[in-house]
Every structure is written in C-alpha cells, then in structure tokens.
Amino acid sequence: AAPRRMYHKNVLDHYNNPRNVGNLPKGDADVGVGLVGAPACGDVMRLAIRVNKDGVIEDVKFKTFGCGSAIASSSYVTTMVKGLTLEEATKIKNTQIAKELSLPPVKLHCSMLAEDAIKSAVKNYRSKSLQDVAAENAAA
Ligand code: FES
Numbered sequence: 001a002a003p004r005r006m007y008h009k010n011v012l013d014h015y016n017n018p019r020n021v022g023n024l025p026k027g028d029a030d031v032g033v034g035l036v037g038a039p040a041c042g043d044v045m046r047l048a049i050r051v052n053k054d055g056v057i058e059d060v061k062f063k064t065f066g067c068g069s070a071i072a073s074s075s076y077v078t079t080m081v082k083g084l085t086l087e088e089a090t091k092i093k094n095t096q097i098a099k100e101l102s103l104p105p106v107k108l109h110c111s112m113l114a115e116d117a118i119k120s121a122v123k124n125y126r127s128k129s130l131q132d133v134a135a136e137n138a139a140a
C-alpha cells in the first residue's frame with residue numbers, strides 16, 4: 001500500500017526548503033518584530049520585517065519552533081509579504097495560507113500563527129515610529 005500522506009506537497013516544499021529563515025536586529029528603527037504563540041499547542045513563531053521609507057516591507061525573516069504546518073505557514077507568509085505595504089500585509093488572512101498549503105482543519109491554527117505574527121510585527125514597527133514622532137515633537 002502507498003504510504004499515507006500526512007502533508008500536502010506545498011507544505012512539504014516549504015517545510016523542507018523554508019524561505020527567509022533567520023532574524024533581523026530588533027534594535028533597528030526600521031525593523032518590527034512579532035512574537036506569537038499558539039495557545040492550542042504551545043508553538044512559537046518570531047517574524048521580523050524591515051520597512052523602507054515608503055512603508056513597503058523590503059525584508060522579512062522568521063524563526064518558528066513548531067510543527068511542520070507552522071513552519072510551512074511562516075515560510076509561505078514571508079514569500080507573500082515581501083514587497084507589500086504594511087496596510088496590505090495586515091490584510092493577509094490565515095485562510096489564504098491554509099488554502100495555498102491545503103492544511104486540514106486541525107492544522108488551521110498553525111496558519112493563524114502566521115497571520116498573527118505578521119500583524120504583531122507591523123504593530124511593533126508602528127509603535128516604534130510613533131515613538132520617533134513623539135521624540136521629534138518633544139525635541140521641537
Ligand atoms: Fe506543537 Fe504542533 S502541536 S508542534
């Protein structure tokens with residue numbers, strides 16, 4: 001009998017060859033970092049974006065301590081967000097990720113982790129730029 005396939009080929013590809021693995025220095029003013037966990041299983045994803053002055057994501061890196069679907073979801077989401085504006089990036093839905101990777105229902109929360117991670121990275125970046133504005137105003 002053929003071996004039972006646990007994962008769809010798109011998941012396996014991103015799992016075996018994850019794109020954009022790594023870190024960006026969180027101290028950099030143009031970097032936003034999102035760190036999120038999945039309550040359902042305890043898996044953790046860290047995603048960092050570097051944003052240019054036009055508000056476009058020009059670099060993105062991730063590290064995921066989690067299952068194959070979580071790693072594949074984060075890898076796929078990094079390929080999606082590069083070149084997007086912050087606005088566009090926050091509109092990414094986990095259902096898009098789950099669909100592309102053909103995740104089964106029990107693995108939907110793994111793609112949710114990727115959606116949460118990008119939202120959290122954008123929020124972190126925005127809170128940093130607000131601090132910059134506040135500092136400028138205070139100096140003025
Ligand atoms: Fe933790 Fe997915 S349950 S690896």
Ligand code: FES
Nearest residue numbers: 041043067070110
């Ligand atoms: Fe929990 Fe995938 S992130 S099983």
